Amino acid sequence: MELLKNGHGETGERTVWWSVFILLAIGTGYMFASGENTKVIMGIFTLILMGAIAFAQRRLKLSLPSFFVNIVYGFIFISVGLGTFGGFYDIPHFDDFLHLASGIMLAVGSWIILQKMLGEQLTARLPNAFIGLYIICFSLASAAVWELMEFAGDKLLNFTIQGRNPDDTMIDMIDGLVGGTVTAFIILRQRQRK
Incomplete structure (x- = not known):
């Protein structure tokens, strides 16, 4: 720091x-x-x-x-x-890796944002259940916004990001949710140790 x-x-x-x-x-x-x-x-x-x-x-x-x-910039370069x-993207599961990593990154980002908005003292008084739910919801909502942007790109700009398979959208959101959920539990565990 x-x-x-x-x-x-x-x-x-x-x-x-x-x-x-x-x-x-x-x-x-x-x-x-x-x-x-x-x-x-x-x-x-x-x-x-x-x-x-x-x-x-x-x-x-x-x-x-x-x-x-810097992690965000690195993620942008990789993606x-x-x-x-x-x-x-032709490599099998490369897209899954990115969405899992984005879930982790968004969870960490949501935790940083919460601490900056509320300050250390107020954040310390929040219950773990709220923090966990907040981080998971933030990750899932962000994954949903990303999928909406992919959908808009496909429909408005003739991209082929999502293809014709709705499974891709759901799997991407599940990957982001898994990454966010695992990270939420790690953050809560570290918080309890402190």
Whole structure:
């Protein structure tokens, strides 16, 4: 946590952001040159998302710790850079891995947000049942929002993210729920030890 207080965390965050942003911009350019218009649109949306995250980190009072934001940037690179541009989605269960990892990441993020919003003293007084339910619901709701965005992309922009199989949507949400639930139990266990 000392890294976050002395400014090195912010410098590292910028380095990771620029590294991922440049790699994704190069990938988007390559997809454009290859005539992969759908992947170009996904790349542009991802670059806009990264810009929005960086803006929120600088401007909002509830900015997230640099270590966590770096994990988010790494996840974005793996999912878009390797998955979409690199063809990793053809690897069996790569998508399951990503949705499970996103459930874990969202659960940790929801815990960080709750602590920042309420402060340490008030968070310490919350019952474990509430915290567990909050983390699980946050993870599942976030997975649902992601699936809604995939659905919108398929319907409005002619993407083929979800395909024609509704099982993919449900399995993705289950993966996110499992990741969020396991993480909620780990967070509650650590909380009880303290």
